[in-house]
Amino acid sequence: MYYLPNIEKYGKLKIISEYMRYDVPRAFIAKSKVLPKDVYIFSYWTDEYDTHDEWYYIHVNEDEKRRVENGEVQLRDLYNYKTVYSVKTPFDQTKPATLIELNAQDVDEESLPPVGFGVECIDGVFGMVKKPAEEYKTGDAFHEVRLFKPRGIKPISWSAAQQILSAWGRICESILDKVDTNATFSPSYAEVGSYKMQFKASHNKELISKVLSSNIILNDGNGNYIEGLKALGVDPRLIEEFIVSLAEHDLQFDVRSNSGWTIANFNYKELEDSAQHLKEFNQKSVGSHNIPQADEISRVIKYVHAKADFRPYNSETENITDRQILYYESAARMLGFTDKVGMLTPAGWKLSLCRDNEVEQYKIIVERFETSLCGWAWMQYAGVQSIYDVNPDSSEEFLLQYAIGLSPDTAKRRAKTLRHWLTRFNQMKQ
Structure with missing residues (x-):
């Protein structure tokens, strides 16, 4: 059986599922005693030459095998994020087969299973089937995550799953x-009785590429965690939140391809060093949405008063642009005077009750700024x-070193606003 070679890497192979045959099996799953119990080889015939056939081998797990045989994923999707091996099997069985690990750029996309081809089972017999790609349960736009405790038997609580999945969502959206x-990002479905959830993203490949790079950076051990994450455009604050959530509930987190192959693992126990660096950096860092753009603090105060009195505050009443109006609304929210939907908070009402005492108003604003993410980070810096x-x-x-999500030019403009604020604080103190 030249198509089932005895290769040093795998030893003797045994076919356990055949999906396509033309004279000999052309697409099949084989088992090797060399591999872990739940890992198999998927072999797909790529071409015939004068002296040999060529095959593409990849590893698949039990979950992927099940999804393929249930018709849930295309065969082509099995190759996502995998190491591909080119195996050449001579027709002359006295000659040895060869195996070469391919670089990503050396994989011939035309040699992979065509788009739309999957597996169907009729009366217990598997066969290849072609159908529109959108009819499969998932595709390239999907990825999966899995929560687990390696040696735990206690069920994972919903509050833990919700906290960690929410943290993951914030990373992805950022x-x-x-x-x-x-770009769009949304949960797709979860398997009943499991801690797996599928997500759909409009730029899933770019997303997973950055996730994989982040995982490598966090596990690198060279200490360049912050610089690496910032270069990727990944917010270190969100990564710290994610790791802390895993540690709090003693859980691990896998990122998987849409076919079910694990492509990244986040184990908080192995991320202690990077987590410490994140913690130290994040005490001084601040996200762009938490850095004020409103130069005149007096307008922030006026905005709060207008909210308290149910009066309009817009470009016509203030004789400034709509964009500037947004700056003052954002500043009030950053200082905690309004909530996410623009309603006054207790701090906002307290400020509005001091409208006849400018010094007292500024005392309140200074206190709020010191405990804001921006003010606190600046003091730590x-x-x-x-x-x-x-x-x-x-x-x-400060902003050039520790602002997240700002270009150097924008950081310089925001720095001007911070100087205005601090100058005004000192004037009122005196």
């Missing part, structure tokens, strides 16, 4: 927003306990 502001002890001229260097 990455995708930098790829395309109109400066190594001081009070915002009054921060040098206003340090704003630009």
Whole structure:
């Protein structure tokens, strides 16, 4: 059986599922005693030459085998994120077969199973079938995640799953927003009785590429965690939140292809060093949406008063642009005077009740700024306990080093706003 070679890497192979035959099996799953119990070889015939046949071998797991045989995924999808081996089997069986590990660029896309080809089972017999790609349960736009505790028997609580999956969602949405502001990301389905969930993303390949790079950076051990994540455009704060969530519930997290192959594992126990670096950096870092763009604090105060009095606050009443109006709304939200939907918080009502005492109003604003993400990070950067002890001229260097998601030019513009604020704070203190 020249098509089932005895190769040193795998030893003696045995076919356990045959999906296509033409004279000999052309697409099949084989078992090797060399591989773990739940790992198989998927072999697909690529071409015939004068002296030999060529095959593409990849490893598949039990879950992938099940999904293929249930007709849930295309055979082509099995090759996503896999190491592909070219195996040449001479017709002259006295000559040995050869195996070569291919680089990604050496894999001939035309030699993979065609788009739309999968497996169907009729009366217990498998066969190849072609149908529209959208009729398969998942495709390239999907990826899967799995929560698990390697040696645990206690069920994972919903609150734990919700917290970790929410943290994962925030990472993905942050990455995708930098790829395309109109990118979409949403849960697709979860398997009943499992801790697996499928997600659909409009730029899934770009997303997974950055996730894999982040995983490599976090496990690298060379200490360049922050620089690596920032270069990828991945927010270190969101990564810390994710790792902390896993540690809190003593869980591990796998990222899998749509076919069910594990392509990345996040084990918080192996990420202690990178988590410590993230913690130290994140005390000083701040995301772009938490950095004010509103130069005049007096307009922030006026906005809060208008909300308290149910009066309009817009480009006509303030004689500024709509974009500037958004800056002041955002600043009020950043300082905690309004909530996500624009309603006044207790801090906002407290500020509105001090409208006849400008000094008291600024005391409240300074307190809110010191406990905001931006103010706290700036104080940590400066190594001081009070915002009054921060040098206003340090704003630009602070943002260039620790702002997440800002270009150098934008960081310089935001630094100007921070200088305005701190200058005004000091004037009111005096």
